[in-house]
Amino acid sequence: MSEVFDVVIVGGGTAGLALATRLSEDPSLQILVLEAGEDLTEDPRVSTPFLGSSLIRSSADWQFRTVPQIGLGNREITVPRGRLLGGCSALNNFLFAAPSKYNVNAWADLGNPGWDWSSFSDSLRRTYTLTKTSEEIQGNGPLEVSFPEDTEWLRVWKATLANLGYPTSLDSLSGEFYGAYLSAISIDHATKQRSYSGNAYLQRARPRPNLAVYTETHVEKVLFDGSKPTKATGVQYSQGGLIKIATARKEVVLSAGAINSPQILELSGIGDAELLKSLGINVIVDNKHVGENLQNHPTVGMCFEVVDQKGFETMDGILRGEAPAFAAVQADYEKQIGFGTKGNLEVAAQLPVPGIETPEGKQEIEKLLSNKGLRNDSEKTTEAFAKAHENFVSSVLISPTKPSATYLTIPGFATYAADGTIAGPPPGNEKYYSAIITLAYPLSRGSVHITSASPSPSPSPSPPSIDPKSLSHPLDVEILARHVHFLQAITATAPLANHIVPGGKRNPSAPPSPPSFPDLDAARRYVREWATGSHHFSGTCSMMARELGGVVDHRLRVYGCENLRVCDASIFPISVGASSVASVYALAEHAAEIIRSDLGLARA
Template sequence: MSQQFDYIIVGGGSGGSVVAGRLSEDPNVSVCVLEAGGRGDSMVVKVPAGAVAMMPTKLNNWAFDTVPQAGLNGRVGYQPRGKALGGSSAINAMVYIRGHRSDYDHWASLGNSGWSYDDVLPYFRLSEHNERFDNAWHGRNGPLNVSDLRTDNPFQARYLEAARQAGLPITDDFNGAQQEGIGIYQVTQKQGERWSAARGYLHPHIGQRANLTVETHAQVRRILFEGKRAVGVEVLQNGTVRTLRVRREVVLAAGALQTPQLLMLSGVGPAQELASVGIQTVQHLPGVGRNLQDHPDFVFGYSTSSLDTLGVSLRGSVRMLSEILRFRSERRGMLTTNFAEGGGFLKTRPDLEAPDIQLHFVVALVDNHARRMHLGHGFSCHVCLLRPRSRGTVTLRSNDPLAAPVIDPAFFADPRDVEDMVAGFKITRGLMQTPALAKWAKRDLFTSHVKTDDDIRATLRQRTDTVYHPVGTCRMGQDDMAVVDAQLRVHGLEGLRIVDASIMPTLIGGNTNAPTIMIGEKAVDLIRGVSRVTPQVRAQAEAANAHATAAT
C-alpha cells in the first residue's frame, strides 16, 4: 500500500463506496478506501436470503448492543451494522426507499442550502438503475440496480388483498408522485442477487483502476491532524499499526455509530467528555455523538402451516432443496427473498402532512431480530414510527479504538412516541386481522393477550426495538450543535468531510440506505466543486415535485 493518497475514505459502506467509485473515475486522483470488514462478495452476501445468517450474528456484522433502555423496561437493544464492503447494504433487507419529499424540504428549511427535495432528487436518479420505472422520479443509468422481487410468493397478493379489505390505499411506487399506501417493495437486487453499494460502485473497479486502493480488515484508530487540518489516519491492519497521509481530504463514512466514535477518538467532540477518557481536544464540537435518532419498531408474529413462508420444518426443508435448485438455474424463488417483501406508509391521523408509520410485511416469523428461533413456519409485520421525537447519544466507553461505542437510542424517552406507536399498533393489527391474512394465521404469538390501550403500551415497551435506521449523530447545520456544514465539511477543521447517515439533521420517513447513497452522490459534486446536475435534470426534478405536490 502506498503511504499517501489524494483522498482517504474511512469506511467502505454505502456512502464510502459511492464516493470512492465516483472520485476514482478521475485517473488523476488517488483514492484509498479503508474497511474494517471483508470484501462483502461471498455467497452469503450475494444470495438475498443469506441475510438471515448475518443479521443475528457477527458474520459481516458489528452486532452492537445498546445501553439498557429505560423506555423499554430496561432491556438492552440490538444494533446490527454491516462490517464489510457495502456496509449495511451488504446485510440489510435491500428495501429501496427514499423517504418523503417533506423530509428534505425540512432539511433545507433548517438552513442547509442545497438539500431540498428538488435538490436531492437528481442525485437519487444519478445513483439508480431502475428495471421497471423510467420517468421523472427514477433513473436508468446509475450503478445501483433496483428491481422488483423475484420470489413469486403468493403472500404478496394476500397482503395487498388484506390492505383492500382494511380500506387502505394501494401504491406501486413508494418513491414516485406520492408515498402513502400499501405495496410491494422494490429492492436493491440484480437478477435475483443482492446489489450492495459496493457491488454497484466499488467491486467492478478493484484491480481495474490503478488509482483506487481498497484495503479490507483495516480498522482506522484515529484521524491525524496538523493544527486544524486532517493530514492522515492511523490504521490497524493484520496486527500492524500504520500511518497513511492524505493530500486533499479525509472522508469519514463509518456510519452513524462509528463516525462520531472515530471523531471523538481523534479529539473532535465535546471537550469535557474527551478529557474524561484522557483524549486531548483538537476541536470542541459539542454536537458530536448527540442527536441520535432511530425508528422504534414493533413486530407482530403469527404461526402458519403455509410453506410459502420461510421456517424450520421437515416439509419446509424438502421444499428448500427445490428452491436451491431453482435459484441456481433461474435466480428466482425463495432464496431471492428480502424477507420484508411487502410494506406501506400510513398516517395515524388524517391531518398529517406525510405518513408517520411504516410497515414491513415479512414472509417469516421474526422474533428478537431472528436471534430467537421457532420451529415451524410463520409470517410477521413490523410497524415503526417514522419521525420519533426521542433523541439519543453515542459516546465513548474509553480511549480504546477497538472498544465498541456506547449507544443510547433513548427509545420512548419522549412519551408522545409511545402514543403514536399505540395508534400505529392498532392500524397494523387491523390489517393483520383481515380475512385475507387471518385465514393463514394459526396462532398470534405476541399480541393475543392485548385488549386495552394500556395493554398495547405495556407490550410496546416489552417488545419494541430498532428497525436498523440510526442517523443524525454528526448532523448538518449552522448552529453550535451542528457538526458539518451544508458542504459536509466538519466545522472548524480543514480537509475533513463526513459522508454517511450521521449528517442527517432529522430522520427521514423511510429506510435509510438509498438516502445514504444519495448523500454520497451529492458529496462527490461537493468535493469536486462541479455539479453533474444539468439544467434539464433540475427542471425535470422540479416538474416531478410540482406534479407530486398537486397529486397530494
C-alpha cells in the same frame, strides 16, 4: 510507514465505496479507502439473498449492543453493523425506498441549501438502474434494483388496505408515501444476486490505477497539521499489527457510519471537551454535539397463524431450519424463483396515524401534541433544533396522508426476541403471516460516545456507549401503540381476515385473539415490553447550522476543521422515514458533486 493520496476515505461501506467510485472517475485524484472488515465480495453469503442473514453475528458484523434501554424495560438491544467491504449494504434486507419529499425538505429547512428534494432526488436517480421486466428498464446507475414477482399475499394485502380506504399504487421510489405497495429491492433482476456498493459501485472502479482499497485496516484517528492544528492531514491506522499513516493532500472523509464516525472524531479530539479531557484526549475542536442526536426507528412485530392453502405458501419450514424446505429453496433459486430470490419484506404499507382522517381523531392527536409535558429532550439538544424536530413530526402526525409508520409483512413467523435478534417459529407445522411495524419519525434522541482513549478494537477492546434512548419520548410510545392497535383492524378485514385461523396461535408474547388488544393501554404495554430498534441509525454528526447543534455544514465539512468531512447516515439531522440505504447512496452521489466542486474539478 506512510503513503500519500489526495483523498482518504475512512470506511468502505455503503457511502464510502460509492463516493470513492465517483471521485476516482477523475484520473487526477489519488483515492484511498480504508475498511476495517474483510473483502467478502466473492462470498456467497453476501451475494445470495437467502444466505444473507448468516452474516449477522459473524466477523462481518461489528456486533455492538446498546446500553440498557430504560424505555424498553432496561433491555440491551443488539446493533448489527456491517464490518466488511460494502458495509451494511452487504447484509441488509434489500429494501430500496426513496426518502419522502417532505423528509428531505426538512433537512434543507435546517440551514442546508442544496439539500432540497429536487436536488437530492437527482442524486438518487444516479444511484440505480431499475429493471421492472427485461423490456422495461429505467436509469443507468451502478446499483441493480428490481421488483420481486407479484404473489397472492401481495394481492390480499393490497385488497385489504383498499377495503380500509387506503391507496394501493404507491411507488416506493417516487418520494410520495401513502398506502400499500410492493417495495423495490437491491437484487439484480437477471442474476437474482444482491446488488450493493461492493459489487455494483466498486466493480466499476477496481481497475482504476488511481484507487486503492485496503481491507482489515482499523483507523485510529485523524491526524492534524502541527503548525495549523485544525487542518486534517491524514489518518493513523493499524494493519497486520503495524501502525501506519495515510497522508491526504486534499481531503479526509469519514464514511464509517452513524456509530463509528462520531467515535473517530472523538478519538481525534473533536467532541465534547469535558468528555475528551476526562479520557486524556487533546481537544482540537470543542463541539458537544458530536455523537448526540442519535436516532433509530423503534419497531415491534406480531405473528398470526394462517390457513394452509395452495398459492399462499409461507417460509415457516425454512425459518424452522427444516432440511427439505431449505433444499427446496436452493432448487427454486437455481430456477430464479421463490423465497430465495428476495428479502421477503417487500409487501408493505406506509400509513398515517390511525383515525387521523376523522375530526375526533385529529382532535385527539392535537391534544397530545399540545401537552408540553411530552417533551423529553436531551440536555445537549438545542432548544431551536428540538422545536424544529417537534414541528416536523407534528406536521406528519396531524396529516391524513403523511405516514407515521411503515408496515412490513412476511409470509412466515418472524418477530423479535427481547434483545432485538430475530425469533423464528416454534416447533410444529403451523403456517404464519407476520407484520413488523416501524415508527417513521421518532422524537427520542440518544447518543454514541467513546468510553476509552484506546481505539476499539484494541488489545483491550472498549466498545462505545450506544444509547438511542429508545421510546424515551412518550409520544413515540403513543403513536407506535396506536399502529399496533390498528393492526388488529387490518387482520380482521377481508380478504386478509379470511386467511387467518380464528383463535389461532400468535407469537408467544402477543395477546390471544380476539381481540389482540382490547384497548390502547394493552398496546402500550406490548410496545414497552417487546419493541426493539431497526438498524437505521442516523444523526450523530448532524448536518445543520452549528448554533442548532450541527457537526457538519451543508458542504459536509466538520465545523472548526479544514479538509475534514463526513459522508454517511450520521449527517441526517432528522431520520429517514423508511429504510435508509437508498438515501445513503444518494448522499454519496451528492457528496461527490460537492467535493468535486470544492476542489475545482469538472463533473466526470
